[in-house]
Amino acid sequence: MNVEQIKNIEDLIELDAGSKIKSHTVKRLTAPGENYGSLILSVDISVQTPNGDEEVHAVAKMVPPNKFIQEVFNTQVTFRNEIGFFRNIVPVLQNFQREHGVKKVTNFAAKYYGSRLNLNKDESIVDDDAALVVENLKSKGYDTLDRIAGLDLDAAKLVIINLAELHAVPIALKLQKPDVFENEVKKYLSTWKIPDRMAQQMREDQIRLAEEIEELRPLKERILAAFDSATNEPSKKCEPFATIAHNDCWSNNNMFKKEGNKVVKSKMVDFQILDYGSPAKDVVFFIFSSVKNEVVKDHYDELVKLYYDTFISDLKELHCDVTPFTWEALLEEIDYVMTHSEFRHLGFMMLPIYAPKGAVQELDVLTPESMRHETITEVQKEKYAFTYTEFAKRGWI
Numbered sequence: 001m002n003v004e005q006i007k008n009i010e011d012l013i014e015l016d017a018g019s020k021i022k023s024h025t026v027k028r029l030t031a032p033g034e035n036y037g038s039l040i041l042s043v044d045i046s047v048q049t050p051n052g053d054e055e056v057h058a059v060a061k062m063v064p065p066n067k068f069i070q071e072v073f074n075t076q077v078t079f080r081n082e083i084g085f086f087r088n089i090v091p092v093l094q095n096f097q098r099e100h101g102v103k104k105v106t107n108f109a110a111k112y113y114g115s116r117l118n119l120n121k122d123e124s125i126v127d128d129d130a131a132l133v134v135e136n137l138k139s140k141g142y143d144t145l146d147r148i149a150g151l152d153l154d155a156a157k158l159v160i161i162n163l164a165e166l167h168a169v170p171i172a173l174k175l176q177k178p179d180v181f182e183n184e185v186k187k188y189l190s191t192w193k194i195p196d197r198m199a200q201q202m203r204e205d206q207i208r209l210a211e212e213i214e215e216l217r218p219l220k221e222r223i224l225a226a227f228d229s230a231t232n233e234p235s236k237k238c239e240p241f242a243t244i245a246h247n248d249c250w251s252n253n254n255m256f257k258k259e260g261n262k263v264v265k266s267k268m269v270d271f272q273i274l275d276y277g278s279p280a281k282d283v284v285f286f287i288f289s290s291v292k293n294e295v296v297k298d299h300y301d302e303l304v305k306l307y308y309d310t311f312i313s314d315l316k317e318l319h320c321d322v323t324p325f326t327w328e329a330l331l332e333e334i335d336y337v338m339t340h341s342e343f344r345h346l347g348f349m350m351l352p353i354y355a356p357k358g359a360v361q362e363l364d365v366l367t368p369e370s371m372r373h374e375t376i377t378e379v380q381k382e383k384y385a386f387t388y389t390e391f392a393k394r395g396w397i
Helices: 067-072 073-099 151-176 178-188 196-212 214-229 279-290 293-317 325-341 342-353 380-395
Strands: 020-028 039-050 051-063 114-115 131-135 243-245 256-258 264-269 275-277
Touching: 020 342, 051 178, 067 073, 073 114, 073 131, 073 178, 131 380, 151 178, 151 256, 151 264, 151 279, 178 256, 196 214, 196 275, 196 342, 196 380, 214 342, 243 279, 279 293, 279 325, 293 325, 293 380, 325 342, 342 380
Parallel strands: none
Antiparallel strands: 020 039, 039 051, 051 131, 114 131, 243 275, 256 264
16 A cells, blocks of 8 residues: 555644644554554654754554445544544543642553544544544654563553553543533443444354364353353443443553563553443453463453552542442453453454464455454464353353
C-alpha cells in the first residue's frame, strides 16, 4: 500500500499560535497482522514556530482501506468514539483528578494532536479522509513486545495498573458527577459485537481446536456450549463496577519502555471499541490472551489482587466510598463475565494474536475467507490447551 501524504494536514493538527506546518513525511507503521482495525501511519512533521523549527513525531490512525474490515469494526461508530476518547474523555478525567488534588493524573495514553471525520466538517459521516493524530510513542522509546512469546510478569503488572486507572477514574466521575459522565464520557462508549457473518466461522474454529488438541477433546462439548451461550452482557448486570472497558486489551495494544532489559513504563493504545461494561472483561481477557502461560499459572491471583488494590487506591484518592467494591464482589464479577461473555471473545482473538508473523495479508485485501486459519500452529495449540484447561478448572466452561 503506497502512502505519501495526508490531505490538508495543516487543518488537522492543532498547533500553538504563530506556528505552521512546513512539510510532512508519511510511511506505513505496522505490519499486517499487528493491527486489524485501522491503517496506522507514522507522520514526521516539520513545524515552524516563533522560536525556530521543531520536529513533531506523530502517528495517524486512518480508516481501514477495506469495506469488510470497516464492517467488522463498525468504523462509522468506533472511529468517532476513539476520537471522542482522546479529544473529550481524557481531558475530562484529568480535570476531575486535578479537582481532587491528584498530582499524577491519567497518563496511560498518547498525547492528542488532532482529528477529523472527513474533509468537509460533516459530523454525520466518517469517510476515507478521517484521521486521528497522536504522539508517536516509539519516538519516546516505547515499543510493542513479542506478541507470540507473551508478556512476562513485570510487563503484565504495568498493564494491570493502567487498566485499574482506566476503570477507577470513570467510576469515581460517574458516582460524583453523573451528568458529566453521561454527557462527556458514556456517549462515546458503544457495545461492539462480532458480526454474525463471522460467528459460524468462529464456531467451526472452536470445533477444530477441540478435535485437534488432545487435551481439549474431553472438553469439546463444554467448549461449544460456552461459545454458544456467550453474549454481550447488559451493563446493568455489572453495576456498580460498570465503567469504561477497553474491550481489546491484548499485548499489541500496549507499548512498553525499557531500561536495559527491564520494562519500566507502559502506555495503552487502540481505544476504538470502548464499551460501557464490566472491568473484569479487560482484566481476564488481557491476562489469558497476552501473558506467558507460566506466568498466568503461577501469578494469576497476584495479578488480580494487584488490579484490585490499585483500583481501590485510585477510588480512595478520588474520595469515593469503596464499600460496594469488595474483593469478593470483584471475584463474582469475574466469574459472571467469564461465563456470560468473554469466552467467545478470547476464543476468537487467540488465533490471530498467536498467528505466525507474516501470515496475514494486507488490510486492503483481507476477506472473511483469507482470515481463516487453515492450519493451527503448535504455539496456538499450546495457548488454547492451557487456557481452556484453566477455564475448566475454574468452572468458566
